[in-house]
Amino acid sequence: MTKKAYRGLFVCAVLGALFVRTVRLDLRPMHHDEGNQAIKFGDLLERGEYRYDPNDHHGPSLYYLTLPLARVLAGRSLAATSETMLRIVPALFGTGLLLLFLLFAGGLSAEARVSAAFLAAVSPGLTYYSRFYIQETLLVFFLAGLIAAGWKYLQTRSGWWAAAAGFAAGMMYATKETSVILFGALAAAAVIDRLLRPKTVSARPWGRLAVLLHLVIFAAAAFVPAWLLFTSFLKNPNGLADSVLAFGTYIHRAGEPGLHTQPWWYYIRTLLYTRFGHGPVWSEAFVVALAVAGSIFAFGSEPGKDGHPRLVRFLFFFTVLTGAAYALIPYKTPWNVLPFYLGLVLLAGNGAGVLWRTGRFLIVKVIILAVMLPGLLNLARQEYRANFTDYANPTNPYVYAQTSPDFMRLVAAVEGIAAGHPEHERMLIKVVAPPDETWPLPWYLRRFKRVGYWTDIAKAGDLLDAPVVIASAAFNEEAARNLDGGYQSVFYGLRPEVVLSLFVRQDLWEGYVRSRAAESPARRGR
């Protein structure tokens, strides 16, 4: 591949990735977890407050990395932020991931890097969670940064690359404490790689000292960002220690049978073949097949003219070990596939790259392209479906406890009713629902000044005080009784199986219906 072709193709992949990750970020209703993260970020934005919670929410990097853009665009008001403003952060990191592939030069051939970039650009899983305001995409970005900087260090033995690798490792930890699983897999892969290589004696007597110094640099560079972020820039001195204590919580959660227990083959099935009910078939078997080919080539003699089998073998060991570790943990959610997926994409890139180089004649290259292009287009089609049409459809394997689009009708109704209420955004709203049936309401009601949340109807006081009451289905009948028939009740779907009832004082409801009737029919939904 000529340098010109390489540059042109890589730029195309990055621009494509940027487009699919950033366009229409407001399309999908905020997920329960995104609502949690957004409100947590709101404390930092509005009051400068962040305190690490060892029981939930993971590390603080997501909030601090969101802060600069949100400050510029929304000042200190969470109400002035939007879904796009928050989701653009993982979207940009998801695009930046592709740029990190450039650092694998010398380990992966130009063809492999370009192929990996295209596969990542159109990957349904990577794009879906790049448009999701949770930590996963940041974790994968810093993981790729750590591997890439580590590789550069091995090539150059430069202290700067040791520092860069350390910084990436620190940011991984500050993103998700569970990154320790990945550190373990990286270390184990490095050990296996070392054991498989013939032993060499350093020709330079000061070599060991230099490595030791670089290890110190690596550790310091890892410690500083993690320490600063977990301690909220030294405001909460126990933050870093709490993050270590959180391991107990996460180990307990990972091992106990619960809401998210899945069989060991959950991630493999998700990638290879998924079909729910009458829904379409989802499969990223193309990536897996190329990754298998790429792994086999890693143990061959020639991974590519400008590639190196050592990196590919390391990626293979890391991917297998990470996949095995995640498979053994009973707690599984689809976004946890991403670190494992990163390895697959890089190995698949290597597979595609070697296949491309193997074809010495034009006709062979045409045949390889004819096989690869439909695979890539099929991924792109699924990527489009995952993000732009089936983004909340439970038949999409990446849709997990997703807020139903019907919920947005509830939000629109509350906003419409507030518009007709004399106090507008100061209108009192009472929400009576268990916490798992409350989110993402706090995000969507963030502009309202007087919203109260109760988990027990008896503690919510007189419901008649509030012109708008939102109740979970379990409280529906009791709420209706308390409201004494003077309220209109309408059901809205929060998630599959979870329904909320909206109670609106009759006069306000009638005013709302009249105002909607005055709107053009095209603008009405419900």
Next chain:
Amino acid sequence: MNRALCSIAVALFGLALVLPASGTGGQDQDKEILKIQLPKPMFVGTPKNIRTPNLEPITGKPRGPFLVPMGTVLLSAGKPVTASDKEPVIGELSFITDGKKSGEDGYYVELGPGLQWVQIDLGKSSPLEAIVVWHYHSQARVYRDVAVQVSDDKDFIAGVTTLYNNDHDNTSGLGIGKDREYIETYEGKLVDAKGVKARYVRLFSAGNTSNDMNHYVEVEVYGLPAK
């Protein structure tokens, strides 16, 4: 005298300064705005992902007995069904009157998005006592703008009686309904037909809280046989 006037003027000036500072006048002087601290939402981890059918009703209360005149029979069994959507997305229209009420796949018919109707031809005009509809009871969901109409006119132009309508905002154009929405359960929704005489039964819906599609597992029409 001057000293007295000066004293009054100083007192009035002092009062004028104090009153605005208090913010209220007259009888509200000893009151203040009640500041109520509303409870914040509780943070909780990722909720359960539900993809598989759940046959449990979520309200839990069984429907009480419904009394009908002696001799009331099921009139709709095997009767022909027509619909606004001529080509259902899933299933057949005949499922609606086949007597099978399971919530599983293969027992329901799915009609397209938005407002749709299904119509049962009972063959003869009969006094109707009850209509029971099961939209989709394998998942807790609510169907929008559910309306049940009966008539002797197959085109529902003349002599239409609306037995049930929960379209609260008239988005479906059937008039504002006063009936309450309900969550689907295995018991189905029973509509009191109040003895109205009709040959055709038409049921409307406009999507549901889970998606925009319309579903029917079964519809049963009970009444007295035509004489």
